[in-house]
Each structure stands twice: as C-alpha cells, then as structure tokens.
Amino acid sequence: MINTSSLPAALALKLVTSxxxxxxxxxxKDVVNAREIKAFEERxxxxxxxxxxxxxxxxxxxxxxxxxLENQMFGKAMMKKVLVSDPAEKGAxxxxxxxxxxxEIRNTLxxxxxxxxPAKFKDPDWRKALVDTYVxxxxxxxxxxxxxxxxxxxxxxxxxxxxxxWYNVLADTKAQDxxxxxxxxxxxxxxxxxxxxxxxxxxxxxxxxxxxxxELSKLISRYTALAGSGTASSGSSNPIVQLVSGGxxxxxxxxxFQD
Numbered sequence: 064m065i066n067t068s069s070l071p072a073a074l075a076l077k078l079v080t081s082x083x084x085x086x087x088x089x090x091x092k093d094v095v096n097a098r099e100i101k102a103f104e105e106r107x108x109x110x111x112x113x114x115x116x117x118x119x120x121x122x123x124x125x126x127x128x129x130x131x132l133e134n135q136m137f138g139k140a141m142m143k144k145v146l147v148s149d150p151a152e153k154g155a156x157x158x159x160x161x162x163x164x165x166x167e168i169r170n171t172l173x174x175x176x177x178x179x180x181p182a183k184f185k186d187p188d189w190r191k192a193l194v195d196t197y198v199x200x201x202x203x204x205x206x207x208x209x210x211x212x213x214x215x216x217x218x219x220x221x222x223x224x225x226x227x228x229w230y231n232v233l234a235d236t237k238a239q240d241x242x243x244x245x246x247x248x249x250x251x252x253x254x255x256x257x258x259x260x261x262x263x264x265x266x267x268x269x270x271x272x273x274x275x276x277x278e279l280s281k282l283i284s285r286y287t288a289l290a291g292s293g294t295a296s297s298g299s300s301n302p303i304v305q306l307v308s309g310g311x312x313x314x315x316x317x318x319x320f321q322d
Contacts, residue, residue, distance in 0.1 A: 096197075103193070131200055145157050239253070
C-alpha cells in the first residue's frame with residue numbers, strides 16, 4: 064500500500080480516491096485482516112445466538128472492527144445487552160448510548176430480543192456487504208494514521224448520509240473537527256456550551272445541504288486545503304505526484320467553497 068503520510072491532504076485524497084481498489088486490495092491481503100475476513104465468512108452462518116458470537120473471538124473481533132468498535136471489544140457483557148436491545152423501546156440501552164456506532168452494529172446484526180441470530184447470517188450478499196464495510200473502516204483507520212485529514216474525509220463521506228443534526232456532529236470528534244476546520248471556526252469554541260456550538264454551526268452552514276454531493280465536495284475541498292500540507296514536496300519530481308497527475312497536472316489547493 065502506498066504511504067500517503069508525506070503528501071499534502073488534497074493530493075493524498077486524490078491518490079486514495081483514484082487508486083482506491085489498490086488500497087482496499089492491500090487491506091484484504093494483510094495477514095491479520097485476511098484471517099479475520101476468512102473466519103467471518105466461514106463461521107458467521109453457524110452462529111445461532113449472541114452468546115455464540117462473543118465466544119468466537121475472531122468473528123466477534125471482525126464485526127466489532129467493521130463498526131469501529133475495536134476499543135469496546137472487552138466489554139462483552141455490555142455489547143450483548145446492546146445487541147439484543149430493541150430500538151423501538153425508548154429506554155433501551157442502545158437508545159441511551161450517545162455513540163451512534165452502537166446502534167449501527169445492533170441494526171447490522173439484528174439479533175432477536177432473546178439473543179437468537181437472524182436468518183441473514185446465511186445470506187452471502189449480506190456477508191459480502193459486511194466485509195466491504197470492514198475494509199472501508201480499515202482504509203479509513205489506516206489513513207487516520209498516515210494522513211489524518213484524508214482519514215477524516217473518508218469518515219465524513221461514510222457518515223454524511225446519517226447526519227441529521229449538529230448534535231450528531233458534536234458527538235462525533237472527527238465530524239466536529241471536519242466542520243470546525245472547513246467552516247473556519249476557532250478551536251476555542253469547542254470549550255463552550257454544546258447548544259452554543261450547535262447554534263454557531265447552524266449559522267455557518269445549512270446542514271440539509273450535506274445531502275447534496277456537490278455541497279459535500281465543496282466542504283471537502285476547503286477542509287483539505289486548510290487541514291494541513293504534509294511534510295514533503297508536492298512538486299512534479301515526486302513520483303507519487305506523477306502517479307496521480309500523469310506527471311504534468313498540478314493540484315490547486317485554493318478552496319472552491321463558498322458560504
């Protein structure tokens with residue numbers, strides 16, 4: 064996999080976008096990832112209960128990592144309660160947790176309230192979709208380590224359709240950083256009251272526009288222009304620049320965002 068750590072954010076994002084299949088192929092070939100994907104594909108159909116899931120370390124690790132919940136893996140007792148929660152019940156645990164990732168994993172797996180596994184565990188299309196989710200999550204995490212602004216953009220591209228209020232944004236550190244940077248808000252505002260932050264953000268951007276791909280693209284362009292320029296030269300002598308641009312084109316870092 065090409066390392067993007069030395070590239071300006073805009074160029075690194077263009078590279079990841081244009082070569083995404085190659086990046087994802089590298090993730091699938093990684094020894095640990097390949098082992099977890101294989102375990103999931105081979106054993107998920109035989110899992111009949113939530114107890115079975117948490118007892119199978121590799122399959123459990125796979126589904127947790129696919130939802131960005133690797134740091135919650137050892138809280139098995141809580142996760143079992145989350146996975147059998149009924150979202151239709153106002154007081155259900157999954158509704159009391161502010162982190163939307165818990166609702167996402169619960170809705171993905173859809174265990175019954177009695178802990179029974181759903182029939183879709185045997186559906187190859189469902190299994191393929193979850194493997195794709197795992198790879199997407201791993202790609203985002205790898206970019207957060209190599210070139211943080213790119214990882215943040217990948218996160219936003221994935222989460223944008225589900226963002227319905229500024230409180231969703233403020234509960235998500237990466238989304239919060241994205242909007243603060245793209246909208247030119249001072250970091251000091253983060254220490255203020257949540258309602259004040261939400262009101263300030265609402266004045267700067269109409270959140271409904273986020274569902275328009277063109278508007279999201281404008282925000283991304285501004286964010287990558289402002290988020291950091293990397294550590295190495297982006298001139299035409301850089302072989303990675305030539306890989307992306309064909310050796311001649313230059314990427315403008317001038318923002319196209321307009322209020």
